[in-house]
Amino acid sequence: MKYTDTIPSCLDCLKDNDSIFKYLIPEELKRIDDTKICNIYKRGNVVYHEGSRINGFYCIHSGIVKVFQTGIDGREQIVYFAKSGDIIGYRSVLSDELACTSAKVIEDSVLCFIPADVLVELIKGNGNFSLAMMKKTCKELGKANAYITDIAQKTVRERLAEVLLNLRETFGEDNEGVLKILLTREELANIVGTATESVIRLLSEFKNDHLINLNGRKITIIDHKKLEKISNAFS
Amino acid sequence: MKYTDTIPSCLDCLKDNDSIFKYLIPEELKRIDDTKICNIYKRGNVVYHEGSRINGFYCIHSGIVKVFQTGIDGREQIVYFAKSGDIIGYRSVLSDELACTSAKVIEDSVLCFIPADVLVELIKGNGNFSLAMMKKTCKELGKANAYITDIAQKTVRERLAEVLLNLRETFGEDNEGVLKILLTREELANIVGTATESVIRLLSEFKNDHLINLNGRKITIIDHKKLEKISNAFS
DNA sequence: CGTGTGATTGACGCCTGTCAACGTCTGTGG
DNA sequence: CCACAGACGTTGACAGGCGTCAATCACACG
Numbered sequence: 001m002k003y004t005d006t007i008p009s010c011l012d013c014l015k016d017n018d019s020i021f022k023y024l025i026p027e028e029l030k031r032i033d034d035t036k037i038c039n040i041y042k043r044g045n046v047v048y049h050e051g052s053r054i055n056g057f058y059c060i061h062s063g064i065v066k067v068f069q070t071g072i073d074g075r076e077q078i079v080y081f082a083k084s085g086d087i088i089g090y091r092s093v094l095s096d097e098l099a100c101t102s103a104k105v106i107e108d109s110v111l112c113f114i115p116a117d118v119l120v121e122l123i124k125g126n127g128n129f130s131l132a133m134m135k136k137t138c139k140e141l142g143k144a145n146a147y148i149t150d151i152a153q154k155t156v157r158e159r160l161a162e163v164l165l166n167l168r169e170t171f172g173e174d175n176e177g178v179l180k181i182l183l184t185r186e187e188l189a190n191i192v193g194t195a196t197e198s199v200i201r202l203l204s205e206f207k208n209d210h211l212i213n214l215n216g217r218k219i220t221i222i223d224h225k226k227l228e229k230i231s232n233a234f235s
Numbered sequence: 236m237k238y239t240d241t242i243p244s245c246l247d248c249l250k251d252n253d254s255i256f257k258y259l260i261p262e263e264l265k266r267i268d269d270t271k272i273c274n275i276y277k278r279g280n281v282v283y284h285e286g287s288r289i290n291g292f293y294c295i296h297s298g299i300v301k302v303f304q305t306g307i308d309g310r311e312q313i314v315y316f317a318k319s320g321d322i323i324g325y326r327s328v329l330s331d332e333l334a335c336t337s338a339k340v341i342e343d344s345v346l347c348f349i350p351a352d353v354l355v356e357l358i359k360g361n362g363n364f365s366l367a368m369m370k371k372t373c374k375e376l377g378k379a380n381a382y383i384t385d386i387a388q389k390t391v392r393e394r395l396a397e398v399l400l401n402l403r404e405t406f407g408e409d410n411e412g413v414l415k416i417l418l419t420r421e422e423l424a425n426i427v428g429t430a431t432e433s434v435i436r437l438l439s440e441f442k443n444d445h446l447i448n449l450n451g452r453k454i455t456i457i458d459h460k461k462l463e464k465i466s467n468a469f470s
Numbered sequence: 471c472g473t474g475t476g477a478t479t480g481a482c483g484c485c486t487g488t489c490a491a492c493g494t495c496t497g498t499g500g
Numbered sequence: 501c502c503a504c505a506g507a508c509g510t511t512g513a514c515a516g517g518c519g520t521c522a523a524t525c526a527c528a529c530g
Contacts, residue, residue, distance in 0.1 A: 069381065069384040071384045071385075072389070077384040077387050092373075094366075094369045094373045095373035095376075096370060100381060120366065123369060124363070124365065127358070127359030127365070128359070130359065130369075131358055131359060133369060134368060134372065135330050137372045137376060138329045138330035138372060140376055141375055141376045141379060142327075144376060145304060145314045146304065148304075148312060148382055148383055148386060148428075149312040149314075150306075152306070152429075154307070155517075156517080157517090184476065185477065186477095193386075193388065194518075194519085195518070195519050197477095197519080198519075201478090201479085201518095204478085232307065390486090391485080391486070419507095419508070419509090420508075420510095421508080421509095429487080430486070430488075431508095431509085432487080432509095433487075435511085436486095436511085439511095
């Protein structure tokens, strides 16, 4: 599965994606280019597993990866989606803990693995990069806190509406209006934090109310306004 | 409310508390000592308010502060408790966003305010401190993710048991076994993410099953083992 | 064509939120 | 010293959102 064909250079990658690495100086970027290991992953492949020790982190060159925790009787709770330009696994590296999440590929991906000590080195050495990483982590923490409040106070219906809007915001839609991320009903349920059947029922309710269109896993948002009202957004 | 009497020196504070500032060199610590502003806060006082811009962060010298988000119709969701040695408000400073939480004093406190630019300066200048801050934030992020999973998958009963155990872990108990944090039933509900009445009902259930003792706001954990079993801990 | 995975629908019941009434305690002011 | 207001705690009744179980359908794939 080694990806020796055309290893993406970080410099090229930076042009396309808004990555955290833009805060690095050329020599530092070269250090990453030299140490990274790139691989192709297919949908369903596991990038890393909860409870394992990770000695590095991954940068998403292309594709989509879901990051989730495994809860009671193996039910997944998705806490994050990573797309091109994002990095995953750095949390465990920096907190010096075992991975508290698993990562699995949703859409065929090219991922670059970068050793832990390179990251530590960069944070210690480059104040601007360090600050940017802090900022990134703090923003994620803010989002996590907001989601705790959401999930604790909103109904499943409200949360589903919100999740749909978030997905559009994050992944956009093609020129037909179809969300550029395909998820199973179960995966949707694992974001919202509910049962698969509930998602199915609510989705067809939304469809009947002409808020969305459904075509298999393809979801089209029709009435953005009403969805927002349902989601009861207070942020 | 200015606390001019006996301003706690950071050096003394470090001896008692395990604070993040232990990674600073003496000159840096002095910089904080020189710029900080210390105040006394009484129970109920608001430290900072959601949506406001904070131009610094707070270090808890003594007391307890709850950090929460305000959700639908003003209901609070508590996301963090800060006690002596902890810092709060740094998230908003570093993410350069408005405060996404409010902080309110639970137990009379002495808080030291430290300007934002001092923090940024330290992170940029001291790699070890920077790394420690990253580590701290990453750990918090891990906890937040774990709580998302919890709240999404566990029942109220399980979560309440877990919260009680967490409180004991964090704040300890006096020699009578009473938890060293006093919360109203509503505050407990705002941690668990449920209605006040549910907390009351479950608490008296726990009491009847001889898992805990209740005396007003004083809670004593009797049967740690069974509570753990109820909490369904999978971590 | 059998097998397996995912999607859908219906039935059922419990957990839990909401509403309402009442009890308890503390502090304040007359 | 007592009355009263207000915050907090408790209990009961009730309904409905949502999880669970089970059966069936749809579709892809070897």
